Amino acid sequence: MSIRDWPEGERPREKLLALGSEALSDAELLAIFLRVGVTGRSAVDLARDLLSAFGGLRPLLEADRTRFCAERGLGEAKFVQLQATLELSRRHLASQLAREDALTSPTLVRAYLSSRLRHLGHEEFAALFLDSQHRVIRFESLFRGTLDSASVYPREVARRALELGAGAIIFAHNHPSGVAEPSDADRRITERLRQALALFEIRVLDHFVVGDGEVVSFAERGLL
Structure with a gap:
């Protein structure tokens, strides 16, 4: 079943807008980042598969380019997007600290x-x-x-x-x-x-x- 067919309150994007990002699980947050799944797997299903394959969220976020891109549903475009997101987070912390x-x-x-x-x-x-x-x-x-x-x-x-x-x-x-x-x-x-x-x-x-x-x-x- 596609995420579009889920009840609105269970869809990650709608859930984030209604309840805030802290209410989402690691898999739901990762699904929003992925945007789409793969054949036979929704974005949330794929996110759960990836978290299992990497052993959790942190190993996934810290994986090098070769390891990251080797997984189904990922690739260089997603790796670049993730690195940019992580750097934005670091710069946000730096800007807070500067004040x-x-x-x-x-x-x-x-x-x-x-x-x-x-x-x-x-x-x-x-x-x-x-x-x-x-x-x-x-x-x-x-x-x-x-x-x-x-x-x-x-x-x-x-x-x-x-x-x-x-x-x-x-x-x-x-x-x-x-x-x-x-x-x-x-x-x-x-x-x-x-x-x-x-x-x-x-x-x-x-x-x-x-x-x-x-x-x-x-x-x-x-x-x-």
Whole structure:
């Protein structure tokens, strides 16, 4: 049966308009994105098949081009559309954060950093450079690869902070293992950075470790 033949209250688009997007299931939201199904399968049926094939919504959204396009009902056009949608979401979070005091918006900071780092298959160390009122100047990825005390250079971080006129910094990095617990190396790196930046009166406000479903704050743990 085509979705057009369903009762109006059960059609994903009409349901979204009547009740809001939060009322829809993952399959219903994905069906709206897909727009059409395939022979013998409605868009909702196809969405359910895809969620099963990928093991959930997140693996589908984070799939690379080859994996994504290999599934029936998907392809390069849908992959491009999805990447554009995800980037719009990240930019929306960034625009929200730019209007806020980062120090008083921990939930928004967490969401933004998670959107930038959670999906990466490698470890990446990044920073939110802030002005003296803790408004975001810029987000930048600084170092990539396995992090240890030799792979993060405080001098380079300080140089970039001075170039941008930053008065404070929030650091973040991801753990591809999915476990967000800070390591001893994470603590050592943070302390080295804090000491180096203090020489230039640049405050390290926090360091977030991004995991699979959790984002751990050094400040909240009393590690700064």
